[in-house]
Amino acid sequence: xxxxxxxxxxxxxxxxxxxxxxxxxxxxxxxxxxxxxxxxxxxxxxxxxxxxxxxxxxxxxxxxxxxxxxxxxxxxxxxxxxxxxxxxxxxxxxxxxxxxxxxxxxxxxxxxxxxxxxxxxxxxxxxxxxxxxxxxxxxxxxxxxxxxxxxxxxxxxxxxxxxxxxxxxxxxxxxxxxxxxxxxxxxxxxxxxxxxxxxxxxxxxxxxxxxxxxxxxxxxxxxxxxxxxxxxxxxxxxxxxxxxxxxxxxxxxxxxxxxxxxxxxxxxxxxxxxxxxxxxxxxxxxxxxxxxxxxxxxxxxxxxxxxxxxxxxxxxxxxxxxxxxxxxxxxxxxxxxxxxxxxxxxxxxxxxxxxxxxxxxxxxxxxxxxxxxxxxxxxxxxxxxxxxxxxxxxxxxxxxxxxxxxxxxxxxxxxxxxxxxxxxxx
Amino acid sequence: xxxxxxxxxxxxxxxxxxxxxxxxxxxxxxxxxxxxxxxxxxxxxxxxxxxxxxxxxxxxxxxxxxxxxxxxxxxxxxxxxxxxxxxxxxxxxxxxxxxxxxxxxxxxxxxxxxxxxxxxxxxxxxxxxxxxxxxxxxxxxxxxxxxxxxxxxxxxxxxxxxxxxxxxxxxxxxxxxxxxxxxxxxxxxxxxxxxxxxxxxxxxxxxxxxxxxxxxxxxxxxxxxxxxxxxxxxxxxxxxxxxxxxxxxxxxxxxxxxxxxxxxxxxxxxxxxxxxxxxxxxxxxxxxxxxxxxxxxxxxxxxxxxxxxxxxxxxxxxxxxxxxxxxxxxxxxxxxxxxxxxxxxxxxxxxxxxxxxx
Numbered sequence: 001x002x003x004x005x006x007x008x009x010x011x012x013x014x015x016x017x018x019x020x021x022x023x024x025x026x027x028x029x030x031x032x033x034x035x036x037x038x039x040x041x042x043x044x045x046x047x048x049x050x051x052x053x054x055x056x057x058x059x060x061x062x063x064x065x066x067x068x069x070x071x072x073x074x075x076x077x078x079x080x081x082x083x084x085x086x087x088x089x090x091x092x093x094x095x096x097x098x099x100x101x102x103x104x105x106x107x108x109x110x111x112x113x114x115x116x117x118x119x120x121x122x123x124x125x126x127x128x129x130x131x132x133x134x135x136x137x138x139x140x141x142x143x144x145x146x147x148x149x150x151x152x153x154x155x156x157x158x159x160x161x162x163x164x165x166x167x168x169x170x171x172x173x174x175x176x177x178x179x180x181x182x183x184x185x186x187x188x189x190x191x192x193x194x195x196x197x198x199x200x201x202x203x204x205x206x207x208x209x210x211x212x213x214x215x216x217x218x219x220x221x222x223x224x225x226x227x228x229x230x231x232x233x234x235x236x237x238x239x240x241x242x243x244x245x246x247x248x249x250x251x252x253x254x255x256x257x258x259x260x261x262x263x264x265x266x267x268x269x270x271x272x273x274x275x276x277x278x279x280x281x282x283x284x285x286x287x288x289x290x291x292x293x294x295x296x297x298x299x300x301x302x303x304x305x306x307x308x309x310x311x312x313x314x315x316x317x318x319x320x321x322x323x324x325x326x327x328x329x330x331x332x333x334x335x336x337x338x339x340x341x342x343x344x345x346x347x348x349x350x351x352x353x354x355x356x357x358x359x360x361x362x363x364x365x366x367x368x369x370x371x372x373x374x375x376x377x378x379x380x381x382x383x384x385x386x387x388x389x390x391x392x393x394x395x396x397x398x399x400x401x402x403x404x405x406x407x408x409x410x411x412x413x414x415x416x417x418x419x420x421x422x423x424x425x426x
Numbered sequence: 427x428x429x430x431x432x433x434x435x436x437x438x439x440x441x442x443x444x445x446x447x448x449x450x451x452x453x454x455x456x457x458x459x460x461x462x463x464x465x466x467x468x469x470x471x472x473x474x475x476x477x478x479x480x481x482x483x484x485x486x487x488x489x490x491x492x493x494x495x496x497x498x499x500x501x502x503x504x505x506x507x508x509x510x511x512x513x514x515x516x517x518x519x520x521x522x523x524x525x526x527x528x529x530x531x532x533x534x535x536x537x538x539x540x541x542x543x544x545x546x547x548x549x550x551x552x553x554x555x556x557x558x559x560x561x562x563x564x565x566x567x568x569x570x571x572x573x574x575x576x577x578x579x580x581x582x583x584x585x586x587x588x589x590x591x592x593x594x595x596x597x598x599x600x601x602x603x604x605x606x607x608x609x610x611x612x613x614x615x616x617x618x619x620x621x622x623x624x625x626x627x628x629x630x631x632x633x634x635x636x637x638x639x640x641x642x643x644x645x646x647x648x649x650x651x652x653x654x655x656x657x658x659x660x661x662x663x664x665x666x667x668x669x670x671x672x673x674x675x676x677x678x679x680x681x682x683x684x685x686x687x688x689x690x691x692x693x694x695x696x697x698x699x700x701x702x703x704x705x706x707x708x709x710x711x712x713x714x715x716x717x718x719x720x721x722x723x724x725x726x727x728x729x730x731x732x733x734x735x736x737x738x739x740x741x742x743x744x745x746x747x748x749x750x751x752x753x754x755x756x757x758x759x760x761x762x763x764x765x766x767x768x769x770x771x772x773x774x775x776x777x778x779x780x781x782x783x784x
Contacts, residue, residue, distance in 0.1 A: 052529035070474040078476040151435025403440045
């Protein structure tokens with residue numbers, strides 16, 4: 001019966017031979033957490049990260065997920081995150097054991113390649129990319145197997161290396177297509193991930209296509225290109241103006257105007273970015289199927305604009321405040337160390353103070369990084385999660401009613417690798 | 427027997443059972459079809475639940491069996507009946523002090539390894555590695571150095587011949603396993619440096635600022651000291667090891683790239699004093715063997731560090747305590763007993779090595 005509901009062309013029309021519609025046929029997704037709770041959680045977590053030399057990150061990540069999962073309710077039942085920080089720590093340590101020799105091998109291979117030609121080790125980035133994609137896939141598997149709904153967990157099959165290879169090949173395709181292959185790449189990768197995703201005995205799949213995404217976002221990309229084109233074109237016109245004969249004045253004016261308009265319309269980029277992200281979310285959610293149950297999202301295209309501007313505002317605030325603190329510290333340092341030393345003694349004075357300067361710089365930098373971390377976790381993670389979750393619903397949720405438990409819990413190695421690759425500046 | 431409504435998931439299927447909880451000698455989970463489970467009170471644990479919902483699990487049930495009590499009175503009854511809700515196996519809040527203490531221990535171990543372990547390791551590796559293995563390292567960096575300094579080595583033949591003479595004299599006293607082959611690069615920076623694999627670079631501004639062959643010979647002998655002590659290789663191993671270890675701390679605080687940079691400059695400031703003193707010692711020994719004075723090197727150092735007021739980042743400047751070094755070089759000097767290292771004509775040719783068609 002559920003299969004038939006799924007194949008019915010208009011989504012809400014009932015096939016003639018279907019059972020009478022069930023009242024809970026549409027599972028509403030709700031988010032029950034308060035912004036305040038999450039803000040307190042990440043602020044406290046950030047301070048603890050400072051105190052624990054960053055090791056608290058495993059506990060913070062776990063607590064953030066626990067908060068987001070348990071407050072996300074699908075069809076009246078909330079999710080549960082069963083992962084533990086210790087698993088992440090262990091995954092990180094195991095990943096280190098793998099990454100340390102891998103980095104060494106990478107380093108040696110890099111030297112061998114550089115020897116042949118300066119900066120020739122670029123292809124080796126492909127290897128790191130592959131490794132990163134593998135880690136992302138395995139990290140997703142870990143998170144899914146720690147996600148429980150109605151007493152049954154999600155899980156994943158599939159191979160991390162196959163996924164990484166697909167991801168790399170699709171990424172290479174981006175180059176000759178000037179990035180236009182991006183929607184199709186996303187669709188292909190999501191298809192692979194969801195095809196290998198299970199909720200208990202229920203298999204998932206992804207039905208949205210790259211073409212659909214392209215149709216929804218091409219105008220946003222085009223609009224995003226316009227300010228850049230106006231800037232470049234205007235600059236070109238201004239530069240070329242003196243070489244022109246008659247139209248010199250006009251070309252210079254036109255170039256200046258174009259650059260002005262282009263510069264001003266750069267303000268539009270955050271709007272466009274937020275609209276693209278929201279559209280992608282709506283597309284992605286709308287493509288998810290679990291058996292006959294399908295997800296929909298009514299996320300408005302402009303739903304994330306406020307979130308992104310809040311992010312920009314808060315980041316500006318944080319950097320300004322820390323910039324001022326840095327300025328005051330530099331001033332005090334100048335007044336107490338450099339000025340009394342006089343012009344001749346500057347080098348000697350600097351030579352005597354590297355440890356205090358370095359330590360002060362580290363503390364200042366970490367304070368700023370941690371504050372920015374709080375801001376991004378709130379605005380890029382929680383606010384987006386809440387807005388997207390609240391826009392979702394599951395149509396035909398009764399298809400997920402008779403699912404039996406299956407699947408094993410996966411290790412956190414992928415999370416550890418992802419964490420490990422992160423600090424390598426990847 | 428008191429009873430309260432609840433929702434039960436047995437952990438083997440996701441079927442939602444609307445149940446009644448009966449509080450007898452155990453917690454009985456019952457629906458219209460009969461008893462689904464009996465949980466002893468002590469085995470019941472609290473797990474994450476949304477606001478207003480007490481979500482429970484029992485060690486006697488399937489790993490994901492869940493019992494959800496949403497009714498306020500029912501929650502009260504559970505809290506009263508179950509004594510070990512947050513006991514072993516449940517979701518207990520982490521003991522912050524334990525995490526902090528272990529982190530402090532781990533950080534201390536890592537910092538200890540950076541401070542004591544990595545230099546020792548670098549020394550060991552550098553000593554064990556045959557000099558010719560260093561060569562590819564230097565070759566790799568060489569390409570980048572040339573790319574950074576616009577890749578323009580100065581090659582006026584008379585100048586190169588003079589440089590060759592000077593290097594041969596120094597090598598006769600220094601006896602490096604691989605004879606150095608210094609390159610003069612066109613640059614506005616007054617500096618000289620050595621890379622792993624024994625490559626020595628002189629930037630042309632230094633040549634311009636030098637007033638006598640002894641000054642330049644001192645600089646070359648100093649750089650040859652770095653080569654002899656394999657400081658470049660050691661620094662490379664140290665930086666790599668330090669970077670890796672620092673990365674363990676603050677893993678996800680935005681890449682930690684800047685923290686890494688800061689840590690590196692901190693450590694370099696600490697190490698370089700010793701390293702520079704070592705290279706100076708080598709230079710002093712070489713110059714003495716050739717019967718040449720060491721004070722000119724100090725004079726050149728002073729001239730370069732004195733005048734550029736920090737406007738230009740200079741490798742020589744990050745060598746700490748120039749006055750101390752200059753004093754040592756002055757004290758170590760002996761009266762010139764050996765022949766001049768270069769003739770006046772050779773010195774002129776060397777200084778003109780960067781002149782086009784010279």
